[in-house]
Amino acid sequence: MEIVVFGAGSLGSLVGGLLARERAHDVTLVARRDHADAVRESGLRVEGELEARVDPTATTDGRELAADVAIVTVKTADTAAAAEALATGSFDAVLSLQNGMGNEETLAGALDAPVLAGTASYGAIRREPGVVECTGLGEVVVGARGGGSSHLADRVGRTFAAAGLETAVADDMPRRLWEKLAVNAGINPITALADVDNGAVLERAAIEVARVTARETARVARACGVDLSDRDAVAAMEAVATDTAANASSMRQDVRAERRTEIDAINGYVVDRADERGLEVPANRTLTALVRSWERARGLR
Numbered sequence: 540m541e542i543v544v545f546g547a548g549s550l551g552s553l554v555g556g557l558l559a560r561e562r563a564h565d566v567t568l569v570a571r572r573d574h575a576d577a578v579r580e581s582g583l584r585v586e587g588e589l590e591a592r593v594d595p596t597a598t599t600d601g602r603e604l605a606a607d608v609a610i611v612t613v614k615t616a617d618t619a620a621a622a623e624a625l626a627t628g629s630f631d632a633v634l635s636l637q638n639g640m641g642n643e644e645t646l647a648g649a650l651d652a653p654v655l656a657g658t659a660s661y662g663a664i665r666r667e668p669g670v671v672e673c674t675g676l677g678e679v680v681v682g683a684r685g686g687g688s689s690h691l692a693d694r695v696g697r698t699f700a701a702a703g704l705e706t707a708v709a710d711d712m713p714r715r716l717w718e719k720l721a722v723n724a725g726i727n728p729i730t731a732l733a734d735v736d737n738g739a740v741l742e743r744a745a746i747e748v749a750r751v752t753a754r755e756t757a758r759v760a761r762a763c764g765v766d767l768s769d770r771d772a773v774a775a776m777e778a779v780a781t782d783t784a785a786n787a788s789s790m791r792q793d794v795r796a797e798r799r800t801e802i803d804a805i806n807g808y809v810v811d812r813a814d815e816r817g818l819e820v821p822a823n824r825t826l827t828a829l830v831r832s833w834e835r836a837r838g839l840r
């Protein structure tokens with residue numbers, strides 16, 4: 540398969556690197572200049588939980604590309620710009636592996652190609668130009684963004700699995716996206732604001748905040764017509780906090796690097812959907828306000 544990875548930073552370099560192993564697929568990374576130059580000069584090194592040395596094509600120009608599938612791995616604030624660039628190209632399918640909500644809608648609004656939904660629970664950090672570390676093994680889940688079966692999702696899922704990525708094809712993507720949202724809503728802002736590893740969310744008072752946040756998210760999901768119980772949302776959040784106990788969440792990494800976070804697409808999304816339906820979500824509202832204050836104070840919004 541010909542595969543474009545748009546936004547090859549941490550996750551995109553890991554997924555693109557794994558797909559390029561043994562030249563299984565023809566992978567093009569769309570990356571920033573330093574990373575693209577390093578990959579062109581010396582290839583891409585995957586280290587950590589998985590190891591590989593691969594030679595994908597690398598470019599800084601995401602316009603007018605063509606491939607079987609484009610995988611979008613930019614941060615949520617960059618999705619609209621990614622969609623605009625991808626709209627100049629030609630793809631059989633476009634797949635978002637981003638966290639947060641609204642990415643698929645943004646992509647679908649700008650693109651003629653069908654847009655698939657996805658989640659990734661692999662952990663990745665781009666350590667230096669040309670080098671990405673896999674900080675945790677996980678799974679990629681792909682499926683039709685509205686739920687149901689999809690031949691395209693089956694094809695993309697088979698491609699990922701054949702390249703050795705742990706992959707599932709799901710017919711309940713709306714529920715899975717809301718469950719992942721509950722996980723990120725519970726873990727990310729707490730770890731970012733308290734500057735702690737994911738495992739600390741399970742301790743003392745933090746766990747109550749994380750549980751309430753996940754429950755509120757599940758209630759809003761149900762109001763949006765998605766069958767996610769409070770119990771499943773809390774269980775998913777606690778399982779991920781346990782499995783990734785030693786990880787620094789992506790929002791904590793953003794705060795440490797003084798970058799704008801994905802709060803708008805995570806807790807902020809829960810607040811917006813709750814407001815539309817007259818629901819109270821005080822934990823999500825408080826966490827959103829705190830992270831936004833931090834961003835505002837640094838001129839990031």
Ligand SMILES: NC(=O)C1=CN([C@@H]2O[C@H](COP(=O)(O)OP(=O)(O)OC[C@H]3O[C@@H](n4cnc5c(N)ncnc54)[C@H](OP(=O)(O)O)[C@@H]3O)[C@@H](O)[C@H]2O)C=CC1
Pocket residue numbers: 545546547548549550551569570571599601612613614615617620621624636637638639659660661662663664665789801
């Ligand atoms: N990292 C992880 O372990 C996981 C991440 N995710 C999700 O995946 C998404 C990506 O996260 P992550 O990989 O950590 O983020 P990164 O910031 O590491 O990667 C995104 C990369 O895309 C680059 N980029 C943005 N726009 C363009 C463009 N137009 N052309 C070329 N490059 C571009 C960014 O550059 P710049 O920074 O200069 O803008 C950055 O290098 C997020 O939604 C995150 O929540 C999900 C699961 C795990």
Ligand SMILES: CC(C)(CO)C(=O)C(=O)O
Pocket residue numbers: 638660722723726727737779783786787788789790
């Ligand atoms: C699953 C989790 C919480 C892992 O750190 C994540 O998705 C993130 O950090 O954004």
